[in-house]
Amino acid sequence: MKTLQASRLERLGADILAGAGCSRAEADRVAGYLVGANLAGHDSHGVARLPRYVQMLGSGVMVADQVVDVVVDTPVLAVVDGKFGFGQTVAEQAVAVGVGKCRDAGLAAVGVRNAGHLGRIADWAELAAREGFVSIHFVNAAGSVLVAPFGSVDRRFSTAPYCVGVPVAGREPVMLDFATSVVAEGKVFVASQGGKPVPEDALIGPDGTPGNDPHLLYGDYESTGRRDVRNGSGAIRSFGDHKGSGLALMCEVLGGALSGNGCTAPDRRFANGMLSIYIDPARLDPDDMFPAEVKRYLAFVKSARPAAEGQEILLPGEPEKRMREERLANGIPLSDETWSLLGECARSVGVNAG
Numbered sequence: 001m002k003t004l005q006a007s008r009l010e011r012l013g014a015d016i017l018a019g020a021g022c023s024r025a026e027a028d029r030v031a032g033y034l035v036g037a038n039l040a041g042h043d044s045h046g047v048a049r050l051p052r053y054v055q056m057l058g059s060g061v062m063v064a065d066q067v068v069d070v071v072v073d074t075p076v077l078a079v080v081d082g083k084f085g086f087g088q089t090v091a092e093q094a095v096a097v098g099v100g101k102c103r104d105a106g107l108a109a110v111g112v113r114n115a116g117h118l119g120r121i122a123d124w125a126e127l128a129a130r131e132g133f134v135s136i137h138f139v140n141a142a143g144s145v146l147v148a149p150f151g152s153v154d155r156r157f158s159t160a161p162y163c164v165g166v167p168v169a170g171r172e173p174v175m176l177d178f179a180t181s182v183v184a185e186g187k188v189f190v191a192s193q194g195g196k197p198v199p200e201d202a203l204i205g206p207d208g209t210p211g212n213d214p215h216l217l218y219g220d221y222e223s224t225g226r227r228d229v230r231n232g233s234g235a236i237r238s239f240g241d242h243k244g245s246g247l248a249l250m251c252e253v254l255g256g257a258l259s260g261n262g263c264t265a266p267d268r269r270f271a272n273g274m275l276s277i278y279i280d281p282a283r284l285d286p287d288d289m290f291p292a293e294v295k296r297y298l299a300f301v302k303s304a305r306p307a308a309e310g311q312e313i314l315l316p317g318e319p320e321k322r323m324r325e326e327r328l329a330n331g332i333p334l335s336d337e338t339w340s341l342l343g344e345c346a347r348s349v350g351v352n353a354g
């Protein structure tokens with residue numbers, strides 16, 4: 001295990017991306033969001049992604065420094081084509097479009113298509129919450145067929161994340177942000193590198209037996225070798241039985257079909273699609289009930305008695321906030337394998353990881 005300060009990891013990440021062909025501005029931006037995911041405790045969406053990003057850039061699956069095209073533009077609607085640019089670059093531009101329309105009209109719906117990996121979706125809801133806006137995001141990942149629908153062993157969905165961000169006066173926003181699979185694929189990836197194991201029933205084998213062995217997803221691999229989801233015979237399970245499976249379907253239909261990204265299919269180029277809805281509570285709630293009512297209700301929820309002694313009721317977003325504070329103070333731990341793969345990736349673009 002190696003522990004690094006966020007600032008050092010950000011510099012290293014940015015150097016790698018710049019070495020791979022991104023502009024300095026994009027390299028800094030993408031590395032900042034990746035390290036932000038590590039700080040939030042979502043290592044699956046942190047710097048462990050860099051070797052894949054570099055590989056996607058090299059193979060042309062993702063393209064550096066894209067300026068989006070706004071292909072639909074009405075007072076409350078937009079469709080943004082990311083032209084396979086880095087998700088972090090595309091999403092910042094797409095959120096700016098949505099926030100601008102929401103400021104003017106109180107409401108906006110923005111479809112995002114052909115975005116590279118959008119990373120941690122809460123990043124985009126946090127940008128909206130900073131403006132005081134509620135936002136809802138349905139996301140899919142075309143080309144990334146990994147998740148079995150409820151009752152099945154066959155892959156049909158992507159890990160299709162869903163996210164809702166609600167600004168709260170005087171404190172951090174409530175931030176619900178999760179994959180609609182039992183775990184995000186990145187968590188299986190991190191587990192396959194010696195990181196935290198995924199829950200025992202997170203995956204399912206072709207015979208219908210649940211399990212948590214990453215080989216179910218990746219087939220055979222060397223410890224520092226490439227993980228290829230095409231080699232596995234199993235799937236990740238969708239979360240929450242029929243309800244979670246239904247939400248995953250809606251993420252595919254709204255984030256994939258309605259955005260113009262396309263639903264998940266094996267023969268598609270990797271691209272995140274996203275349907276984002278932005279609402280200005282100040283415009284929807286002229287009586288100004290929302291700010292105080294949300295605060296009152298959150299306190300009521302947190303006052304619920306824990307089922308087990310010594311536990312605490314947490315709100316969505318609280319685990320990430322606490323982890324951020326802890327990791328900013330004490331550094332970000334990386335497994336030996338993640339660190340070695342990062343070093344290898346750095347060397348491949350002429351950077352010394354130190």
Ligand code: NAD
Pocket residue numbers: 042044045117118119120121122139140141159160161162163175176177178179180181182183184185187272313314315316317318319320
């Ligand atoms: P997860 O299972 O850790 O769930 C996270 C959510 O649950 C957060 O809102 C968190 O605040 C909340 N939470 C966690 N513990 C809690 C507790 N004890 N009490 C109350 N709330 C609690 O997340 P995940 O499904 O592994 O997803 C991780 C990340 O992966 C997300 O940021 C998601 O956006 C991202 N993701 C991205 C893609 C993509 O294609 N870009 C695909 C899948 C997932």
